[in-house]
Amino acid sequence: MKRTISVLGGCLCALIVAVADPWCRAPFDVVDSKVPDRLCPVPLNGQELGGEIDRRIRNLIRSNYMVVDLDGKWLDHFRNRTSRGSRSHVYYGIGKVLDAGSLFAAYTGDPEVAARTQYVVDELVKSRDADGYLGFWSVEPENRQNHINWILHEQEYINLAFVRHYRCTGDPRSLAHARSMGDYILRTFPTPLNPCYDAREICTAGLAEGMLELYRVTGDRRYFDFAADVPHGNDRGEVQFASLRTWDQDFSRPPRHVYVMLARCYAQTELYRLSGESNLLRMSRYMRNELLKQGEGGLLVSGTCSDAEQFTYNQNGRGAIGESCVTAYLLRWFDSLMRLEGDLRYGDVLERTMYNALFAANSPDGRWIRYFTPFSGERLYDTRDTFCCCGNYRRAVAELPRKVYYRTPEGGIALNLFTNSKKSFEVNGQSVTISQQTAYPNDGEVALTFSIGNPVPFAFRFRTPRWCERMTVRVNDEPPMIVRRADQADGCCVLDRTWGDGDTVRISMAMTWRFLRGRAMQDGRVALLRGPVVYCLGKDANPDLFARCAEPRDLVIDPASIGEPQKDETIRPDGRKVAAKAWLARNGAREKVDITLTEFIDPSGLEVYFRAPNLADTSPVRLAEDEIVSWPSEFVNVHILRALYGPKASGDLEAMFEVRGPVAADLAADYVPPGGRMGLKAEFPDSTGGSWACYNSRNGGLLSTAAPGDVKFTQDAALDLTRK
Numbered sequence: 195m196k197r198t199i200s201v202l203g204g205c206l207c208a209l210i211v212a213v214a215d216p217w218c219r220a221p222f223d224v225v226d227s228k229v230p231d232r233l234c235p236v237p238l239n240g241q242e243l244g245g246e247i248d249r250r251i252r253n254l255i256r257s258n259y260m261v262v263d264l265d266g267k268w269l270d271h272f273r274n275r276t277s278r279g280s281r282s283h284v285y286y287g288i289g290k291v292l293d294a295g296s297l298f299a300a301y302t303g304d305p306e307v308a309a310r311t312q313y314v315v316d317e318l319v320k321s322r323d324a325d326g327y328l329g330f331w332s333v334e335p336e337n338r339q340n341h342i343n344w345i346l347h348e349q350e351y352i353n354l355a356f357v358r359h360y361r362c363t364g365d366p367r368s369l370a371h372a373r374s375m376g377d378y379i380l381r382t383f384p385t386p387l388n389p390c391y392d393a394r395e396i397c398t399a400g401l402a403e404g405m406l407e408l409y410r411v412t413g414d415r416r417y418f419d420f421a422a423d424v425p426h427g428n429d430r431g432e433v434q435f436a437s438l439r440t441w442d443q444d445f446s447r448p449p450r451h452v453y454v455m456l457a458r459c460y461a462q463t464e465l466y467r468l469s470g471e472s473n474l475l476r477m478s479r480y481m482r483n484e485l486l487k488q489g490e491g492g493l494l495v496s497g498t499c500s501d502a503e504q505f506t507y508n509q510n511g512r513g514a515i516g517e518s519c520v521t522a523y524l525l526r527w528f529d530s531l532m533r534l535e536g537d538l539r540y541g542d543v544l545e546r547t548m549y550n551a552l553f554a555a556n557s558p559d560g561r562w563i564r565y566f567t568p569f570s571g572e573r574l575y576d577t578r579d580t581f582c583c584c585g586n587y588r589r590a591v592a593e594l595p596r597k598v599y600y601r602t603p604e605g606g607i608a609l610n611l612f613t614n615s616k617k618s619f620e621v622n623g624q625s626v627t628i629s630q631q632t633a634y635p636n637d638g639e640v641a642l643t644f645s646i647g648n649p650v651p652f653a654f655r656f657r658t659p660r661w662c663e664r665m666t667v668r669v670n671d672e673p674p675m676i677v678r679r680a681d682q683a684d685g686c687c688v689l690d691r692t693w694g695d696g697d698t699v700r701i702s703m704a705m706t707w708r709f710l711r712g713r714a715m716q717d718g719r720v721a722l723l724r725g726p727v728v729y730c731l732g733k734d735a736n737p738d739l740f741a742r743c744a745e746p747r748d749l750v751i752d753p754a755s756i757g758e759p760q761k762d763e764t765i766r767p768d769g770r771k772v773a774a775k776a777w778l779a780r781n782g783a784r785e786k787v788d789i790t791l792t793e794f795i796d797p798s799g800l801e802v803y804f805r806a807p808n809l810a811d812t813s814p815v816r817l818a819e820d821e822i823v824s825w826p827s828e829f830v831n832v833h834i835l836r837a838l839y840g841p842k843a844s845g846d847l848e849a850m851f852e853v854r855g856p857v858a859a860d861l862a863a864d865y866v867p868p869g870g871r872m873g874l875k876a877e878f879p880d881s882t883g884g885s886w887a888c889y890n891s892r893n894g895g896l897l898s899t900a901a902p903g904d905v906k907f908t909q910d911a912a913l914d915l916t917r918k
Contacts, residue, residue: 232536244614253560289351290585297592326378497547539685638703730799
């Protein structure tokens, strides 16, 4: 049985608590952060952003948001409530629709989009009871209807959406609506002082996030205290029942619902900004480690994760894989970490996720959204339009314009996503406009032109993707400079100089084919990538192949046959495909066949992993470990063979560690749901000190009260030890 030892460190631990500079205050905030971001997002609107990202946003607005049946699929359920009866797990997700709609209206500046969004606000409020109740079921005694999955789940995102609408429009009525919703939740949510229902059965994915947003725009401490200290979480199948301040679990056993855990990680980063309590980042460090650790991480090649909505390391690609809620919150959470740390390496994950898992979850015309986006086997659309994934997908796409440019505390500008755009900034009292021209991700050429009234000094930084082996940058007519990734701190190159009108920066990133080595269930196979884009084998581009090849993952791809990418507009304007050859095993013999690989967004895609003739030599295509799943591990899974207590003993095994003070025991005879006993003092041979945590011990891990038969120090021991 695997157990967890963790060594804490890295950028997240090095954050300094300070009073935030208002330079990064969000619109209408009345509370400043105690921990300042190192990168502050600069939203772009529809006149400033172009390229594939803008096209995707507009497709989704035009073909989805503006045509879905707001009344029949959402609002009528709130207007015409019904008795719950024996039903449960009913959810529509109107708050997520409103949240995305507010961002869409702000992005486009289109009065029709704004009016449609305002209609949702007005009609939803008309259905509200005098006490603040909003829901689609009739009111029951003690408001029990809120807590049978998933009325509260509606309310928590409605609260969040009202705050978003207030931020986007400045309409004080939306703030009042948010307060009404937030106050209703405060009065009715099950707490030790209000034990009206079992809080362990309620989905609370967006609960803390919405309350912290409400605190930021009101300054009302009640919302902060609720988000920080009230235990919540459906521990029957989603996440440990805990408050943001007390949450601490591993992923070795359920509940480990990835969407809900990522939403809680994100909320903890927000609470950390407001409180400065460094322990709030522990679960983000652990989640990041389990997703990205070298050779073992749970992140999939498409930039998402989850198997049947649960966390897994097995790299399965077939079935209920890559929940869109997970994809959305991975983007939101990684962006939050990037802003906190100032580390643009997170941008490598963001673009992998965006160009593959995110964009593949939407039909090419923008109309339909997927619940799951597997990379093996058939992908299906969720034609309901409602429920969680469609809503979170719209929110994730609507937030993309906030992930291109950032400002630094020193007044500099940081570029994260390469895409056509034109954005003006104020730097030291001067207006600086940066125009970005690129065909990315089709190629790695990026041209930036600076328009400035008077020369102004500032640091301009841009992300240096880890997939790129050779990068050069040239400023004006100066000699090109080779950018070496090993020399770049925080995943970026910094050009600190005095900039003048007409200055140009040309970034050239060599974009060659590469194989990524499969792991776990994909061991012995490879996936083909170019830049951030994964390529797949689809039915539409290979109409005759699948009648002869029942299992495309068993094709043996010929590396030497992979040619240059060709233009392919069947899926997106100016898309790409590549012709190659592969061996097909039939009747004991190998037959060479022609194949066409298309971008992962191909809705007919069925497979991304294939065999190679010789993994020791895949030339001319290089074979690499996945660069975004290569961060040094802070947490190490081990088998506990033997635990020694008391005075330090001699010998190799005994020298590994000792535990002092209260002792912890493995009580494997009787497991209970994960709890956890933290802070057991320990001493390690490297003199770093630390402590252990004990989980799943029925008596809290005290050896002194353990029955003799329950104390087992064997290879089957179930003691969870977390080194801190």
